[in-house]
Amino acid sequence: MSVIERNKPSLTRALGRVNVIGVAVALVISSVVLLVYEAVSLRAALADNAGLEAAMVAENMSAPLLFNDAEVASEVLTHLGSLPYVESVAVFDAKGRRFARYAQPGLSEKEQNEGTEAAAQEHVRLSFKDVIVAVPVVQGGARVGTVVLVATTGGMKSEFTRYACFLFLASACALWIASLVMSRTKARVIEAERRLEYYALTDPLTDLPNRRAFYDELAHCLRPSAGVLPQVTLVLIDLDDFKTVNDTLGHGAGDELLRAVAHTLRGTVRQRDIVSRIGGDEFAVLATSDTDRSQSRGTAEKIVRSLGRSFELEGTMVPVTVSVGFSRFPDDAGDIASLVSSADIALYAAKSGGKNLAFEFRPKMTAEAQRRALLERDLREAIERDRLDIAYQPQFDCRTGQLVGVEALARWNHPVQGDVSPAEFVPIAESSELILSLGQWILNRACRDAVRWNRDASAPVSVSVNVSARQLRHHSFGADVLATLEESGLRPELLELELTESLLMANLTAAVEVMRTLRARGVRLSIDDFGTGYSSLSYLQSFPLNQLKIDRSFVKALPHSGQPIVTAIISMAHSFGLTVVAEGVEYPAQLAWLCDSGCDYIQGYLTGRPMTFAALMDALNEEREHVLASERTEPAGPVS
Template identity: 60%
Template sequence: MKSFPVLRRFAWPREHVNLVGVMIALLISSVVLLVYQALSLRTSLTNDVSMQASVLAENLTASAMFGDRDATAEVLGSLRKVPHVESATVYTPDGELFVRYTRPGLSRSESEEGTLANAGSSPRLSLEDIFVAAPIIHNGQLLGSIVIVATTEAIKMQLAQYGCFLVGASLCSVWIASLVMRRMRERVSRAEKDLEYLASTDPLTDLPNRRAFYDELKARLHKAHAADKRVALMMVDLDNFKIVNDTLGHGAGDELLKQVADALRNVVRPNDLVSRIGGDEFAVVIGPDASRVRARATAGRIARNLSRPFILHGSDSVVTASVGFSVYPEDTGEMAELVSNADIALYSAKSRGKSIAVEFQSEMTAEAQRRARIEAELRKAVDQDGLQIVYQPQFDCLSGRLLGAEALVRWTHPSEGPISPAEFVPIAENSDLIVSLGRWVLWRACRDAANWNAGRNAGVHVAVNISARQLRAEGFTNEVCDALEKSGLPASLLELELTESQLMSNMSVGIQAMQELRAAGVRLSLDDFGTGYSSLSYLQSFPVHSIKIDRSFICPLPNGGQPIVTAIISMAHSFGLLVVAEGVEYPAQLEWLCDAHCDVVQGFLTGHPMSLEQLLAIIRMEEDRGEHKRVGRRSPLRPRAQRAPTA
């Protein structure tokens, strides 16, 4: 909007307007004070003159009674010492002039103004002379009257001095106010700039924040629409940033974000937009002169550049990033959908193994809609008890005795049939649904384990997987104790399996929760051991009873992978921990594990995941046979495995 030159010419700065307001306020207050001071001084002078008139009237009683003019004049002559008295006139009872005193230097009109008529007409709100009359009375008889005229010159002098003081004080106040306003204006200006900076900029990385990102994206899409050009939006998310933040400290995490911001600036062109829109999430906008080929190349460069080591606290730290991007208007013509498409592509990049760049495809929308539908229906299934629990048995590697079973959740959709846990569990883990799902599995597994252990001497424990969200939830230990108490399952027969990545996501909270659970008598197991880069260095920090070797290390046995599995078993035994091998599928693997002194095995070879009734059948079979002793050096599990019921 254009402003008129005349208005600009007469437009005063805000501080000038405020200063004028201060001056007007001071002027009004000064006038009020002057009026008040004038009234106070005039009243005080009037009271003094009235008192003097009364005293003189008493002193003139005798002379007035005998008509002694000389004595009267002598009494009035004492007024020479009173500077504010101009004249004093004594009148007879008939109103005739008896004696008059006048101060030297008065004009005739001034000396004759002290009449009885003027004595009653002196205005209060005036700086004119004051007229005061007092009767001369003796024993109730009026002998005459005295009229005193007092000048207000002294009052005027005092008011002039007071006014000069007010003017000086006001000018000083205006000067001080101008200084204060100037400084306040400077501070407000700095504060406004700071607020404007904070409103649109991330202070840590000095990149535009989420608000500025959306404003700029909207502007660029508008330009691209007008010029029939393209804009590419890329969402960048750091993989496992929380692990760096928790293991190396928040200072290292902040330093990493700064280095990532610098790396993104170096990858894109100067006119491209790089923003930080979340904790470890960045956005890059290319265009409005972008193309899908350029967007694909830039996304690839971003993924490669962020996969290099970053120097944090003097050492190299490898932090990868996943990138998802979408192109306007090819993928969509709406800003909200463009952001949603880039997020969908980012989710796809993370699900494909991270550290890659994925461009949006139309079929991804259907996948995202399916994930949303699966999440909603899974939530309903949890609330309505529509899931099932199956159990995969775990056997002692040497004696072949059944030691426990791992609880695994299964879901049979009413219309789609069985849905793989590999699909619905990650969906639950990406929302708060994993907490309620994990709670349901925990309570159900404790109830079933109490059932199969009822009336039996040999305890068969149940292993339950715990998510990171559950472990970090407030009151999780109390929740576990409640499940044990209500089901009647001894705490020693419950084993909670936690993955190393979950614990590394928040070391302090994870270890504290584990210590509380162990104090309650619950067994703890470290699942998928060996898949994390810090397993060995942090093993002694975790208060666990056993470790479970990840199936990726068991699969190559016995033709490969022996050194690392042997090292894990030896190391675990040196810490006094049991070793569980999962994913055992072939007799050769089982034989090698027995010879390597593995403690417990679990897999399709020894038993598929099965229902509670099938597991109860195995437990009764064990009781009937009484097979609790080790027979020879070779494990008796191999013949048992051939007869193990399957789900």
């Protein structure tokens, strides 16, 4: 059962029932009040009529009472028979003796005699008993008798019954209408709740459960059943270089790829497995049927195979790879947080291992992750407090042997860990925003140092600085480079920025714009590790480049093999008007072959290892003295 199914909106139904009951109770209360009011009103009206009739009789009874003429009194009372509500009328003399009486036919003796002065003294507002009123007979200011009239409540009861029936029907109709309105309103509210619940738990782009729904489902799956812990595998999937698709083909293509990946994932895993999109280009699979680690590994590798292919995006076939990391419960973790952390650690290891891989969590990965976190924290502090250093590897002219430039290489001597390799801390910086501050720090330091060594150099010596993808994508990169040159005082032509082929192709639009801006101001641009990336002739013609660097993997095989490739690179670069640097030169035979093949500059352990700024200054001073000594020993020209 999915999260959305378990969270159906039952609150609205309960509130609907409560509302209907509330309306019914309100109608009952209001009906009771109305019925009581109607009963009181009817009795009061009957009492008023009875009193009025009794008063009229009393006005005609004074003479018969004075003359003791009971026959006339009886005739007067007989006329009351036309009034249906008059049950009986009795006339009493001044001493309380009954003088005359009228009673409707068919009354019992008790009913005929209930009209007494004592009974008339009882005043009841709410009752269905007969109404008894007494009116005195007055003559000349003296009371000569009393008229007691008994009014039956039969008509009142009929009227009250009709009113009660009408009120019941009206209330029932009102309740039915209210129920109908509430039912329709409830249906709309339930539908709105369903939609809100859907949007709250579903990724609208891929129609998969979102992060919240996934973690709710994960919490549900990790609950023990009958005291037995379940076997659950959490698989995290991250699309490699997804930003490249967005940057080169647009966000529409990126969205299309995410939908295609979601569809493929659903078709790859089991039907009961839960697939979710939990981030921008990150997906998760919750596999509840993998009973051991080998099955979990098979699920992860199956996902890599199914997604590691080309997808057609807006008419273009785009190769896609994914990195996958997984962890198991309860083997690798005892709670949700640990399970997710373990899978995330495995995912990071997969991405660091070369991508398009599936890695399972291993306990040692936790220590590695902790070391990464520690190094990231300390690296941030080292950048902020200027505790890094730079080593400069020299580059020499193949024809003259002169030192013409250096490459700036970051170095970090950790106060506790000792020397931390750039191969370790640079990827840590690249996986976070630290690469921006690290790259800016290296650029600032290298430009300041270059100004210092060029003050007394016998010939200009340039400095080359590597640029990361995050730096190139940053909107202020070009302006930051120019500002650094202005602050340091370094001439733009003495700064060379090294960019990789994959970096340029992944940031094509931004790269061309920034490169043209910098090149127009005199900054030199170089392609690093040429031959290992796209190696497209079109970008060599389009980008404003100055130089190519032949990757060390091609130089390493020289001079015994690999000559055609290196010869082709040198020839091609020269045909585009670019100079060539061969890096990784370690043997004299390599140097000799490169010089004979027309390579312009060389860099490697053979000619110079990375050195500190002080060592570089010593080397430049030594070279300057050598140049001065050579000039002093040159023979003088002919004297005229």
